[in-house]
Amino acid sequence: MGYADSKYAESVKLFDITNIKNTVLLLLFVLFSKQLRERVEYFDTMMLFYFLSVTWRIAFNDFGIFAARIATFFGIVEVILVPTLLLVCRQKLVTVLGIILYAFLTLYMNLYVKEGRFPYELAIF
Structure with a gap:
């Protein structure tokens, strides 16, 4: 069985969650980019990586595993970018609750929600 016949060759839906x-x-990052650029030192570089992640996943949605794995590689900056939204909101409680x-x-x-994850169940239930 080759890659084309396996379940890994499935496409990712364009309107996937x-x-x-x-x-x-x-x-959101584009909307607040001016404020974030002033406060976060490497914001432009992280934004470039995140933009590549989003566009890669959408552009190569026909090759599911290829699109998702490479997009995950570029999208690792998401864990840094999401908390930076704290810097642009004046009401910190609202932003913390949002995060x-x-x-x-x-x-x-x-x-x-995601398909293919049902074999993994919580051990406490």
Whole structure:
């Protein structure tokens, strides 16, 4: 069995929940880029990597594993960029609650929404 016949050759849907999440975050970073550029030293470099991640995943959505793995490599800066949103919001409580909500939604999405993850169940339940 070759790669083309395996389950890894499946395409990623264009409106996949991960693509929507990444696009919304990218739009937020673009919206606040002026303020973040002044406060975060390597914001432009991290933004370039995140932009490459989002566009790579969308551009190569026909090659599922290829698109996702390379996009994950570029998208590692997301864990640094998301907390930088604290720097642009005046109401820190709202931003902290937003980041906590984002973390729980990402966890929920990875555990229950995404296809192919059902063999992994929580050990406590």
